[in-house]
Amino acid sequence: MNLHFIAIGGSAMHNLALALLQKGYQITGSDDTIFEPSKSRLEKKGLLPKEFGWFPEKITKDLDAIVLGMHAKADNPELLKAKELGVKIYSYPEFLYEQSKDKTRVVIGGSHGKTTITSMILHVLNYHEIEVDYMVGAQLEGFDTMVHLTSENEFMVLEGDEYLSSPIDLRPKFHLYKPNIALLSGIAWDHINVFPTFENYVAQFSIFTDSLINGGIMVYNEEDVEVKKVVENSESPIKKYPYKTPDYKIINGTTFIETAEGEMPLDFFGKHNLQNMAGAKWICQHMGVGEDDFYEAIASFKGASKRLEKIAENDDAVVFKDFAHSPSKVKATTTAVKNQYAERKVIACLELHTYSSLNAEFLKEYEGALDKADVAVVFYSPHAVEIKKMKEVSANQIKTAFNREDIIIYTKPEEFRSYLFNQNLENSALLLMSSGDYGGLDFKKLKELLK
The missing domain is CATH 3.90.190.20 (Mur ligase, C-terminal domain)
Incomplete structure (x- = not known):
């Protein structure tokens, strides 16, 4: 495919561009400004635009599609040209869905904890050499990019953000993924410039829950009142698996959790992170990783970048x-x-x-x-x-x-x-x-x- 990225410099966008280049796609892009580390990473792979700005002449009928970033405006000159020529326009989440529609999609949602939970899942899978496609919101130790796409992997693990998809698609990103397996970690009002009331914000998570495929699996934090209400009130034909904080103790500044094999020390801490771990364990089990194998792997998890x-x-x-x-x-x-x-x-x-x-x-x-x-x-x-x-x-x-x-x-x-x-x-x-x-x-x- 021949793709052009409008606003290629964004954290998510440039990672998707790099992943698709690695997959063999032809990639071009534009942006009005690009900061580090996106700039150096794009430059290294020959994807950094020669000059900053928007150039409608880059948009031709030779393109198979446009990927439109959130940083662009609805009146972006390149976007207007694409509409005029009838070139197919995808938002970032729409394109990820297209890449994963024949895979088992695992989507991690919630107001908080989703990057950490996604990171924990990927750490465990990587430890056991289980290859999956993924999209995560932070740079992870041991992973080259925040997005990885293949033709052959069975699973795609996606961090499900509730923010808007693009300047011309005002649906939350996580509404577009149609998960087979999903998780909800917590609901606490955020993004008030988009969701002006708490009720309006919570409604997005109900829509997400109901977007699971029939017979899909929802793993949810039963200690969060709003999450519990949203999931348990859903009448969709899905399977529901609650989780809660595991038993733990802190000894001399180290957190230990109870496992079938006895007490196990962890390299991370905090009740919220132990909750995140409990959710990640359920997801990994649904992806075929047993409890003992999960604990063996999670013992070496040190946390996601910028998260404690x-x-x-x-x-x-x-x-x-x-x-x-x-x-x-x-x-x-x-x-x-x-x-x-x-x-x-x-x-x-x-x-x-x-x-x-x-x-x-x-x-x-x-x-x-x-x-x-x-x-x-x-x-x-x-x-x-x-x-x-x-x-x-x-x-x-x-x-x-x-x-x-x-x-x-x-x-x-x-x-x-x-x-x-x-x-x-x-x-x-x-x-x-x-x-x-x-x-x-x-x-x-x-x-x-x-x-």
């Missing part, structure tokens, strides 16, 4: 980076770190970076999210609020929303950096939560804090 990722440690201090930004994720991650390091001072830093987190109305959802931290710090950029054309958020609004009087608030990157690098981290655990970079923080330099 340990970036520095010495004898009495540790620094973690985490992608957490929604209220439920922030609360779960902060609680996990405090439980794991109960005797240490936990300094939890959160960057408010997304549309939802910078929305004055949504802020109240963060109440109590940082309560388990001994020191709570919030950073946000008024400039980011301005760029997103949103109402200004004041420090007082943030303090009120989190309902914590001693919360420390920074709005200038240099002041936040100065605060961090002047901390005495003796007997501490520092947690940095954000989907951004705190206005340009060099995470590699944080190792200097522990020297």
Whole structure:
């Protein structure tokens, strides 16, 4: 196939382009800007556009199809030309479905935990040398790309995102995959710029549940009230398998779980991650991996990139980076770190970076999210609020929303950096939560804090 990618530089889009190139497709693409690491990865494979911008002349009837990224706008010149010529246009999830429609599709959904669960499943399968196609939302250790496509593999494991498919297809991505096997980890209101009410957001997960093929399998977290309600109220002809947090204990900073073979230490921690593991185990069992084989493999899982990722440690201090930004994720991650390091001072830093987190109305959802931290710090950029054309958020609004009087608030990157690098981290655990970079923080330099 001869394919052209509109907005090829996106994290998901460039990985799909690389996977299809490896599969033998002819690939071209455009974008108005491309950042690292996408830029270098595309350049290495000869897919980096010669110049940035949109060029309608690239769109001809010789193309078999267009893959349209979310970064493009509905009036994109290349998109308009494709419509004019009648070239077939796919959204990212539509194209993944086309690639997997003759396979057994395993889709991992939920407001939180889906990248970690997908990563756990792929780690276990890779450990046992079981080849599958996949799409995951983070770069995994031992995997070259975030997307892998073949003609021969039986299974395709997909991370099922509830965000929109493309500028001209406003359906959530995970509605398009039609799973044979699916998982729902949790439901906590997010993406309020797209789903303005909690009820509207929850409805998307009901649609996802009902999108399973007849006789399909739904694995679900029965400890999440909304998930339990959505799945158990579904009248679709599907099989339902609940899971919950396994028994565990923390001894000297290491988490142990109970297995048929006795207690087993893990390289990851946190109740939410143990819940994720329980869900991953059910999925792997439905894919033919026995319980004992699952535990043997999961013992060496160290976590997904940016998900409670340990970036520095010495004898009495540790620094973690985490992608957490929604209220439920922030609360779960902060609680996990405090439980794991109960005797240490936990300094939890959160960057408010997304549309939802910078929305004055949504802020109240963060109440109590940082309560388990001994020191709570919030950073946000008024400039980011301005760029997103949103109402200004004041420090007082943030303090009120989190309902914590001693919360420390920074709005200038240099002041936040100065605060961090002047901390005495003796007997501490520092947690940095954000989907951004705190206005340009060099995470590699944080190792200097522990020297």
